[in-house]
Amino acid sequence: MVAATRLPLLGPLLRRGITEITYVGRRSGRTFRTPVGYRRDGDEVSIIVLMPDRKTWWRNFLAAGGPIAVHLDGVDRPGHAVARRDERGRVTVTVRLDPED
Template identity: 40%
Template sequence: MAWSRGLARFNKRVTNRVQGVWAPWLPPWAMIVHKGRKSGRVYRTPVVAARSGDRLSVVLWYGERADWVRNVLAADGAEVVRAGRTMTLHGPRVVDASDPAVGAVVRRVALRNRVLVGELGE
């Protein structure tokens, strides 16, 4: 059950800028650093994410058609800044919250939303 596109546009212009101040430093927040598919421009998107071993699970509140998700999937990865550390996200894929690859914390908060899962590396 993805949130509305109107809310997504508001958050992209207003809320994300505020969350960007603490997202790279304060788990469960993280900052996804990705390149635009067409523009090649670098974007920084704050997300709610949980780490389970070498795997990162990110709740897709706005669904898998969100620009940042499409950018990460097209590039087959992105950089993730979490708890002040920069890591690389490899092999991202979109799965249901019930998938065994999804961490327990994200499974509880994701509700009926899909989840982006990928492997972390340095």
């Protein structure tokens, strides 16, 4: 599915609200690429983690958070992500994108 979002004709339709993040695992040191649903508002990207208890990737961004890249407009945009769980157990990862050159 993620590869299809990069196709010239089909990509723009498929990638509305779907993108790919790249991050390095805090414990493993390995680089991961993960598809996510997102909403963007300027230099801030919000990722709602569906079924967070079945996923672990977002835990890399607890407390002070960590570096991340979000694939937007055909390029990977670096930023800083912080994950928060609310009182109902919902998890949101907020990414503050680095300024563009």
